Amino acid sequence: MGKDVIIACDFESAEKTFEFLDRFTDEKPFVKIGMELFYAAGPSIVREIKKRGHKIFLDLKLHDIPNTVKKSMAVLSKLDVDMTNLHAAGTIDMMKAALEGLTREDGTRPILIAVTQLTSTSEERMQNELLINASINDTIVKYAENTKAAGLDGVVCSPLEAGMVKTACGKEFITVTPGVRFADGDVGDQVRITTPQKAKEIGSDYIVVGRPITQAADPVAAYRRCVNEFVD
Numbered sequence: 001m002g003k004d005v006i007i008a009c010d011f012e013s014a015e016k017t018f019e020f021l022d023r024f025t026d027e028k029p030f031v032k033i034g035m036e037l038f039y040a041a042g043p044s045i046v047r048e049i050k051k052r053g054h055k056i057f058l059d060l061k062l063h064d065i066p067n068t069v070k071k072s073m074a075v076l077s078k079l080d081v082d083m084t085n086l087h088a089a090g091t092i093d094m095m096k097a098a099l100e101g102l103t104r105e106d107g108t109r110p111i112l113i114a115v116t117q118l119t120s121t122s123e124e125r126m127q128n129e130l131l132i133n134a135s136i137n138d139t140i141v142k143y144a145e146n147t148k149a150a151g152l153d154g155v156v157c158s159p160l161e162a163g164m165v166k167t168a169c170g171k172e173f174i175t176v177t178p179g180v181r182f183a184d185g186d187v188g189d190q191v192r193i194t195t196p197q198k199a200k201e202i203g204s205d206y207i208v209v210g211r212p213i214t215q216a217a218d219p220v221a222a223y224r225r226c227v228n229e230f231v232d
């Protein structure tokens with residue numbers, strides 16, 4: 001499996017997204033479409049970006065009863081995305097149902113990964129509001145193990161957690177890691193961050209990079225810098 005840089009296309013409209021993607025004339029980056037853009041522009045944005053030759057990670061983080069998730073995954077599978085996701089908190093049964101729904105008649109399917117704990121959830125809130133009496137690292141490892149037991153391909157986690165996930169679930173188990181910043185760049189609202197170079201050393205398979213590329217004065221140069229540090 002090849003390492004790759006995924007650009008988080010967190011734009012509010014199809015127009016702004018295409019304006020951004022039009023800057024890339026020599027390469028076709030792997031792009032992440034999240035809830036904001038999907039809810040604003042609908043499934044047609046996925047088809048259009050796919051038609052332009054990009055790989056797509058559809059980041060909709062499904063979490064519902066197994067039957068609903070299975071049927072929704074079957075719909076997403078028809079969009080021909082390359083990667084999609086759900087919340088591991090939905091249980092192993094929900095994840096197995098998702099995998100079934102996602103698998104096409106010919107046996108192929110997009111990569112399916114699970115969100116363990118959102119990086120915005122602190123250990124304190126998890127314990128006091130959600131009444132989960134464990135350390136956040138223990139829940140991340142347990143959710144990753146559940147994800148593997150359900151037959152999925154990997155998890156989304158902080159790059160700083162990728163090492164412990166690999167230790168628990170094996171090096172073939174995919175880690176997709178947002179929270180990446182250049183050593184000399186703005187941190188913004190991200191807390192548990194690291195550089196593309198360090199994410200590579202820790203063992204991330206895919207880094208998800210948004211603002212350091214989308215808000216850069218020269219987004220193509222910023223993308224190439226990520227690829228140079230992480231992949232090459």
Ligand code: C5P
Nearest residue numbers: 008010118119178179208209210211212
């Ligand atoms: O702009 P930035 O590089 O912070 O973008 C990171 C992307 O990864 C955003 O789309 C954000 O929603 C997503 N993400 C994250 N942390 C998670 C899961 C997803 O930052 N735990």
